[in-house]
Amino acid sequence: MxxxxxxxxxxxxxxxxxxxxxxxxxxxxxxxxxxxxxxxxxxxxxxxxxxxxxxxxxxxxxxxxxxxxxxxxxxxxxxxxxxxxxxxxxxxxxxxxxxxxxxxxxxxxxxxxxxxxxxxxxxxxxxxxxxxxxxxxxxxxxxxxxxxxxxxxxxxxxxxxxxxxxxxxxxxxxxxxxxxCHESAQAEFNRLKAERDRLKAEFDTAQKRFLQYKEEFQKRLAEVKAKNQQERDRILDKAGITGAERADAKIVKKADGTIQVYHGGFGPGDGFGHGHTAIDQSGVITYDRDAFESHGAQNYTDHEARSLEPDKPHDTRSTNPGARKTNGGWTPIQKGTIFDENDSFDVTFREGLGNNDGQTLISDGHVSRKNFDQYHNHYGNNDKRRFPNEPDRIEDSSKHRNDHYYNGPGH
Known part of the structure; x- marks a missing residue:
């Protein structure tokens, strides 16, 4: 804090x-x-x-x-x-x-x-x-x-x-x-008792004042903690961090406004095997790696449009979106339920951002990030500039027409 x-x-x-x-x-x-x-x-x-x-x-x-x-x-x-x-x-x-x-x-x-x-x-x-x-x-x-x-x-x-x-x-x-002798002792006792009672009143006043300041501090502290927790929850929700990973996740706000979220792995936050999610100044996820997953360009949310320089290892690339141009991205992984007239279907999905706007990645059930990245259907309009020989819809393309990872309504 x-x-x-x-x-x-x-x-x-x-x-x-x-x-x-x-x-x-x-x-x-x-x-x-x-x-x-x-x-x-x-x-x-x-x-x-x-x-x-x-x-x-x-x-x-x-x-x-x-x-x-x-x-x-x-x-x-x-x-x-x-x-x-x-x-x-x-x-x-x-x-x-x-x-x-x-x-x-x-x-x-x-x-x-x-x-x-x-x-x-x-x-x-x-x-x-x-x-x-x-x-x-x-x-x-x-x-x-x-x-x-x-x-x-x-x-x-x-x-x-x-x-x-x-x-x-x-x-x-x-x-x-x-x-x-007794009357003298009694007079001395009465004098000291009066002094004791006066000091007791002073202590009670000081105690009351302390408790008042303590209550004010604790009240304001709770408000600040609640506000910070709301901000933390908002960032973790934005980063798609769920379950046990939320408790130990480490959030680092950079001076340029970007946010780095470290999660999973051993130990708190950025411990061994941690995952890493980067969010740019506009709230777009630009880098997303699960715990114990490999580093690499595949973790950039616009990796389909990115080409790595062959003479540089992937881990030398910055995850700071302020230092590079992004061509598109995806919302955090979300889980939900689709209802039709007769049934309901649990799904895991991501929606496209930027150049990926209008596209959807979706799979049946509530699955892990790893399973979702490997097994999902891809829906949306094809980029004819990049793939002029492919059909107009991505789901009909040679790469995705045989995907059967989503079987709910509209597949």
């Missing part, structure tokens, strides 16, 4: 868009890696924060449990203390009363004894001793209640010492530090 400036420009745009897309992807990919790393750090900081919070909560629960036990134990002590103190106050009042009554009895007993009333003195003395016993008994109960208070306090102090909140405060400090 020849160079196409429009295709080159579109391809250059596509390649530049691809380069920009790849650069944008590299930036996005790097940002994505940094974001993923920051996410891992943030998650690690979050895990540390969660662990620190669990420790803090555990310490807080322990402190609260300790406070609850403290309050419960000291509340029991307070209940005992307050109840006993109330009782003690009452008992001390009773004790003071009994003490005064004892003193009064003993004083009166002493006065009665001094006065000589011994019986009264004995009675008052007995009453005083009775008040003393009650006083002592009350004082003993007071002592017992005071001891109970002291015992309850000692028990409370041993069971519920004052709560120590230092472990909770330390755990809370560690949690606050872990929280701060």
């Amino acid at each position: 020849s160079r196409n400036g429009e295709l080159d420009s579109l391809k250059a745009k596509e390649q530049e868009a691809f380069r920009q897309k790849q650069a944008a992807y590299q930036r996005y990919d790097e940002a994505k890696k940094l974001t993923n790393s920051a996410y891992i750090n943030m998650q690690s900081a979050w895990n540390d924060r969660c662990s620190a919070r669990e420790v803090m909560n555990s310490e807080y629960a322990a402190m609260q449990a300790s406070n609850s036990n403290y309050r419960e134990v000291w509340a029991e002590y307070s209940r005992i203390r307050d109840g006993n103190n109330t009782r003690i106050q009452q008992l001390r009042s009773d004790s003071d009363h009994e003490h005064r009554m004892m003193q009064d009895c003993f004083e009166r007993a002493s006065f009665a004894y001094t006065s000589g009333d011994k019986a009264e003195a004995s009675s008052l003395s007995a009453e005083g001793r009775s008040h003393k016993e009650r006083r002592d008994s009350i004082n003993a109960e007071v002592s017992s209640l005071c001891y109970e208070i002291r015992s309850a306090k000692m028990n409370a102090e041993s069971r519920a010492p004052k709560t120590d909140g230092s472990a909770f405060r330390s755990a809370k400090s560690a949690f606050n530090e872990a929280k701060s």
Whole structure:
């Protein structure tokens, strides 16, 4: 395919868009890696924060449990203390009363004894001793209640010492530090994520632009290929190239406008044993040789009117029709079907060009070029200038009247 400036420009745009897309992807990919790393750090900081919070909560629960036990134990002590103190106050009042009554009895007993009333003195003395016993008994109960208070306090102090909140405060400090680290990591992650998303948008835009240029190039390329294929098919059709030979045929357009078609043989185009068809500027086939056929003047389409110079081999003659005059030629070999009222006939034929206009070469069936060249009927007006002694029609001439290679309608 020849160079196409429009295709080159579109391809250059596509390649530049691809380069920009790849650069944008590299930036996005790097940002994505940094974001993923920051996410891992943030998650690690979050895990540390969660662990620190669990420790803090555990310490807080322990402190609260300790406070609850403290309050419960000291509340029991307070209940005992307050109840006993109330009782003690009452008992001390009773004790003071009994003490005064004892003193009064003993004083009166002493006065009665001094006065000589011994019986009264004995009675008052007995009453005083009775008040003393009650006083002592009350004082003993007071002592017992005071001891109970002291015992309850000692028990409370041993069971519920004052709560120590230092472990909770330390755990809370560690949690606050872990929280701060996590918030910093989260802020860094959010920053990198925003940058990653921005670069992703840039990449998407570059990708879209690349795909647009790629689509434009591919569309135009397909159009150019289709146009070139149409031109190739036209030339191959003109040259009569059919079947498998079309795929590897090589077409060479000369500067003077002539076209050389190489086909068949081994390998692509002009490989060993290739065939050769030449088409002049007006589209007339001037040289036509099948693959593996011999070189020679017989391959020129006007060979019946051409005489070779005897001192030059045939392969030194140019197949460039621009360098020589042609007297006539033939269309490419064509294959078709002729229909009459009762039947149809497959035929292979060529029609005359130039001086051969009005003449036809035809044979029965769809045959190869080699068989067709060797076995065909020739129809048309005879050139009386060249063959004055032959009949007016070629098919009646001495050379062709016994040809029986075409048996269809009109033979």
